[in-house]
Amino acid sequence: MNFQLKQTERKQAKIKLALKGVSASGKSMSALLLAKGLCNGDLSKTAVIDTENSIELYSNIGKFNVLNLSQPFSVERYIQAIETCEKAGMEVIIIDSISQCWHYLLQLHGSMLGNSFTNWQKITPLHNAFVQKIQQSPCHIICTLRSKQDYLIQTKEGKTTIEKIGLKAIQRAEIEYEFTTMLDLNIAHQAKATKDRTSLFMDKPAFVITETTGKDILDWCNCEKSTIIVGMKVA
Numbered sequence: 001m002n003f004q005l006k007q008t009e010r011k012q013a014k015i016k017l018a019l020k021g022v023s024a025s026g027k028s029m030s031a032l033l034l035a036k037g038l039c040n041g042d043l044s045k046t047a048v049i050d051t052e053n054s055i056e057l058y059s060n061i062g063k064f065n066v067l068n069l070s071q072p073f074s075v076e077r078y079i080q081a082i083e084t085c086e087k088a089g090m091e092v093i094i095i096d097s098i099s100q101c102w103h104y105l106l107q108l109h110g111s112m113l114g115n116s117f118t119n120w121q122k123i124t125p126l127h128n129a130f131v132q133k134i135q136q137s138p139c140h141i142i143c144t145l146r147s148k149q150d151y152l153i154q155t156k157e158g159k160t161t162i163e164k165i166g167l168k169a170i171q172r173a174e175i176e177y178e179f180t181t182m183l184d185l186n187i188a189h190q191a192k193a194t195k196d197r198t199s200l201f202m203d204k205p206a207f208v209i210t211e212t213t214g215k216d217i218l219d220w221c222n223c224e225k226s227t228i229i230v231g232m233k234v235a
Helices: 027-038 055-061 075-087 099-111 116-136 211-221
Strands: 016-021 046-050 065-068 092-096 140-156 159-169 181-185 190-196 227-229 232-234
Touching: 016 027, 027 046, 027 055, 027 092, 027 140, 027 181, 027 211, 046 055, 046 075, 065 075, 075 092, 075 099, 075 116, 099 116, 099 140
Parallel strands: 016 140, 016 181, 046 065, 046 092, 092 140
Antiparallel strands: 140 159, 181 190, 227 232
C-alpha cells in the first residue's frame, strides 16, 4: 500500500452540537435560536425531529419544519428521520431529544436472553451507527439530551433555597466525545461548555444562548478569521 502525506486544510465545517440540561432549562428554545443563527435568520431551512411533541410551542421564534417521531425510538427510525430531513434540503437538523434512543437501547438490551455482557456486543454497533449518522450528516446537527436531576439545598443568611441541578446526561457514557461542542444548560437558561473544539466557549463565563451565538458558530464553520467571543466579534 502506498501512503501519501498532505498538508492540513480546514474546510467549511458542519457543527455537531449537543445541549444538555434538566427539564425547563431551555434546551428546545436554545436549539432553535442556535439554528436561526446558523441559517442567517431563515428557520425555514431548519427541521426539528421532535420526540417530545412540544416544539411547536416555540413557533413564535420563526417558521420551521417539524418531523414528529413517535415510539419505537429505535436507531433505525432516528436514522430514517435524519435522512428525510437531509433529502428535504435542510441546512440544520435539531434532534429533540436523543435520550429516548438510549432508553430504547437499554430496554432492548434488557429483553435479550443470555449473557448480559455479551449482549452489549449487539447493542454497541446499533449505537455506533446512530452516532456515525449524526457525525457524517452534511447538515448542521443540534441534539438535546435530558440530564438526570437532583436538588441542591443551600442556606445563606438564614434563607434556604432549593435549586434544581443537572447531573449525568441520559445517554451512553462519554457521549460528549462524539460532538464538536457540548453545552450544559442550568435552570436559569445559562450555558457553559464542557467540551468545545471551536474554542468559542471553553473557559468562558456562563451565558444565555441567542441567535447571535448561532451566527458566531456559523462564522467558525465558514472559516471566518475574526476572533469570536460569545455573541460578540472582536477585530
